[in-house]
Amino acid sequence: MKSLASDNFSGVHPDILQAVIDANVGHEFAYGYDRYTEKAVEMFRERLGDVDVFFVSTGTGANVLGLKAIMRSYDAVLCPETAHINTNECGAVESIVGCHIIAIPTKDGKISVDDIRRYLHLLGDEHHAQPKVISISQPTELGTLYTTKEIKSLSEFAHKHGMYLHMDGARISNAAATMGMSFKEFTTDAGVDVLSFGGTKNGMMMGEAVIFFDRALSRNFKYIRKQGTQLASKMRFISAQFIAFLKDDLYLKNAAHANKMAKMLAEGIKDIPRIKIVQEVQTNAVFAIVPSEYIPELQENYFFCVVDENISLVRWMCSFDTTEEDVKGFVSLLKGVVV
């Protein structure tokens, strides 16, 4: 099967798998007190500064537990309506943090200070869940990117009003690749408080990191992770993946390639009259409106997701292992089918 469904339909990058194999030696302390975890955390600190780093196995785990660390149940998290935490985690935030989500409609998956400002009047009134966290995704679920300036304006606004800025970085490598920046420049330096750092969607087998830029916020996170079912006993096998992921900028090569494939796809189909690309292709996803009658035939050959049936919106997602041939083949298919 060749798939443009998601970057988690792909397998594991060979270097990362090799790191897993190499870690399978003898006994190690369980639950993250091993040498691989120590090393991986150190590598994150070299890149991000004096952060706290906790590995978990899923993106939902990273998001929900990261939010739990900085929220109480009477707080609210504000996010775009399209945010993964709002639409794709089966109510995990509400169930595990117990908090209210204020979902803000957007055109491109991005929210601004102006969007948040109109909820400030809720502060201090016990009848309303209290705005406490602004959560953004970088890149967004629509493949778009915030500029560092936009991130900074959100973090400054948040901090000014006693709030935090949370970033869902499930595909953060893809953001870094396009921005041409280190992770640090658009996280640490941009005032992010808590980050879900994604590995799985960029060539890892299984592994995400919850990163706290202020140690005071993570003081009790080890309990939250354990209670949240996300403390892996043989954690070395997650940590070893992250070591390979960060080493020699493998993450960047993987992400840059996936992004390039998406660009190539978008370029290849831009002249097909009945296909309309509806979001700027800034990372590894192409969002397009395709007449619904063609979709079944397309899906027979390349599996992908229909995001919104009502408007026939589809998503094509490229992965670290998507090849130029895959893209060319799909473009060719599109040109043949969508007439």
Added chain:
Amino acid sequence: MKSLASDNFSGVHPDILQAVIDANVGHEFAYGYDRYTEKAVEMFRERLGDVDVFFVSTGTGANVLGLKAIMRSYDAVLCPETAHINTNECGAVESIVGCHIIAIPTKDGKISVDDIRRYLHLLGDEHHAQPKVISISQPTELGTLYTTKEIKSLSEFAHKHGMYLHMDGARISNAAATMGMSFKEFTTDAGVDVLSFGGTKNGMMMGEAVIFFDRALSRNFKYIRKQGTQLASKMRFISAQFIAFLKDDLYLKNAAHANKMAKMLAEGIKDIPRIKIVQEVQTNAVFAIVPSEYIPELQENYFFCVVDENISLVRWMCSFDTTEEDVKGFVSLLKGVVV
């Protein structure tokens, strides 16, 4: 103080207070196993059919626990964005039910089958909280009313898709008064599954009822109420209030009067050019846009709430004890101040 802030700024109707006084005789079984509760429940059954009735002390308690009875944490409740459960309960639904809220923008506080239909595609997909309950308020938080036909269409749609219809009836007496109907006609007969029946806002001291129209749904509600901190030990003093409330249609007299006062207010100010009434006055609330510069002076004399500062939207709420003089005085004040 004279207030148009809310119908819970008023006190207790004398007949209801007398019922409390009369109930203060000797010992009674605690926790609702008393004769007053038995009688009050019976009176509800006479009016609504073979329902299960549970008394609680607050509207938030009624809404949240009623929803908890029919939802699991992976379910979603769909409601208008203006729903009390979404905006005015400090995240209680998320905290106590643990579920996701899908808040739908509306013009008049009412949602329709078409609004719900576009979420049906979420059903069966584990990435999304599962639409399980449609929650409407009758009257809405904007003072508007659903017709019985509209309620029926929602309940039929809900049941067809394995969902329930929940009604927040915090001011249900005001709805009944305007509709000229028995409660039964627009609840039991319209397919409502669970109802928060309000007493406090219509002349009671403290008391709401959670009503289940299908006994299967309330089988375990006694545990939910106790665990939800809403099992009053000396319940007879809530039940006695409901007896007086229902007896001789006191609820209807109270509500009809409050509605009448709101109509009188709306009528009195309709010609003030700079005041714009923005919702149809169907019950006991008047929603109007008033130039913000006049509001402080108005509030000095009659306390009321600014609902949305951004657009200078205010709410004037009449109560069972609002007098014609109150309304006339306020109209006169408005005419003097808003020029």
Added chain:
Amino acid sequence: MKSLASDNFSGVHPDILQAVIDANVGHEFAYGYDRYTEKAVEMFRERLGDVDVFFVSTGTGANVLGLKAIMRSYDAVLCPETAHINTNECGAVESIVGCHIIAIPTKDGKISVDDIRRYLHLLGDEHHAQPKVISISQPTELGTLYTTKEIKSLSEFAHKHGMYLHMDGARISNAAATMGMSFKEFTTDAGVDVLSFGGTKNGMMMGEAVIFFDRALSRNFKYIRKQGTQLASKMRFISAQFIAFLKDDLYLKNAAHANKMAKMLAEGIKDIPRIKIVQEVQTNAVFAIVPSEYIPELQENYFFCVVDENISLVRWMCSFDTTEEDVKGFVSLLKGVVV
């Protein structure tokens, strides 16, 4: 019905009911921003010092929300196995705070520093819920009392280890009456951090208070109360009760009387060979083992609870309105039945 089942089978003391009647005048700010609440809080401060006071409607509400204010879900509360929060709140603490309860077996419903010390090793280990709160009941659910010295030793131990001392004072007036002390002496001065102050069981209609002795702990409690469904809109009717309750030491007269009745009962039956009083009668409850064959006949005349069927343990609870005739009648019945 005459009942020795519980002190909440009784009604409302006439002075307290009169206060409710007197509060039914005109409009007041809702949700506790009224003058009665202000006055009642002031009266608590006169008695307890610079505390924060929040009224709620049920004892479970007071306990659970008070604990929620000082705990996170990964914390544990340590309490006697007989604690109301452990055995009689249908899992409310776990459901609403989400935390672990460590229930410690005791002989008399009281725990000591030695009981707590053996759990200290859990601190800092993420595999275990973290001991955070010691919760005691004063009087205990077995009618026994802690001395102020015992309370102080628990609070000092708690504070030394970063923990809090919570007191469930559902019947705190009965404790004060026996101890011959002001509330302050065995709460504020003994290092209690959070107190559930009971009113309902001592002659009120409905009303408990959550009291914080350190304002830092209650900073966000208003949100917790609202979200916890316990923010009464017409709160003046709870507050007015507390004013009457505290005024002229009415609480003390009620409690002293109930305690006296329990003493009289215990005295009256001490020579019945087959009845064994198993807890020291320090407040208003008598715990006794009565041969099970006699219980039905006794309950026909005076309703009371069998606490543990396995050992035929019963509880007789006296109330503010239990009369000497009631006690004499019951003693006489016992003497006639239990041979």
Added chain:
Amino acid sequence: MKSLASDNFSGVHPDILQAVIDANVGHEFAYGYDRYTEKAVEMFRERLGDVDVFFVSTGTGANVLGLKAIMRSYDAVLCPETAHINTNECGAVESIVGCHIIAIPTKDGKISVDDIRRYLHLLGDEHHAQPKVISISQPTELGTLYTTKEIKSLSEFAHKHGMYLHMDGARISNAAATMGMSFKEFTTDAGVDVLSFGGTKNGMMMGEAVIFFDRALSRNFKYIRKQGTQLASKMRFISAQFIAFLKDDLYLKNAAHANKMAKMLAEGIKDIPRIKIVQEVQTNAVFAIVPSEYIPELQENYFFCVVDENISLVRWMCSFDTTEEDVKGFVSLLKGVVV
């Protein structure tokens, strides 16, 4: 490092690692809709009957989410005081299921019908969390085993009273090895309702299964798993491990070896006068009391856990890769140190 601390200090069995490597081919459907998962589930069904099987990544995840599927927050789970869900999951059950735990003291980590029976009187009384699940661990956290007859008596009792039997099988392979039985004989055939089937502690990298023996109970589990943060996107890499784990009874070889090592250890030290083995060695753990003064020197050479410092109780846990040399070396060390 050589460790007797836990069977999750070891790495991955080579055959299982090879299966992971072999699964790294091309694209697969994410979230468990892949061919490896289909195959692994089928292998479970061949062994257990018509069960539902869901893979997760941690034992806490398996236990908590399995319980969530069959409980509401007002239910109680009864288990031995030593149960992992009670003592070693940082309050996860309370936090995520929201339910009460009734922890029953035992001598050997096992509970019986008689232990449960004395809680039956709670049923139907809304003041108490409702006994709904009996949870046992096979083997127990003390390394002991229930006989199939004991399991059957618990399941029959549970079902008779509307309750379920949950089994924490974190080390279920070690139980099977000692019992000389198929999994089916002491789970499906013994009336277990929900099983946490452990893989990680017996040579897997990461992977547990939640198994439902009645499909009605798992109807909504896919939502519970996703919401519970335990839906792995690249699930094939967990499923592939289980395929290797079950194939050719690898699980049994691993477990039998670990059990044998524990037996050898117990045998080797039985004559050391100051070491007292306190639990029957039925699986891969040896529980012993060792004078505390010797423990530091022992731990310098072989890491292991002190289970209860108060009584100097230690646990030595053997793994699939513990060698005879390891055991001999440790026995020799013990004999040299503990005099």
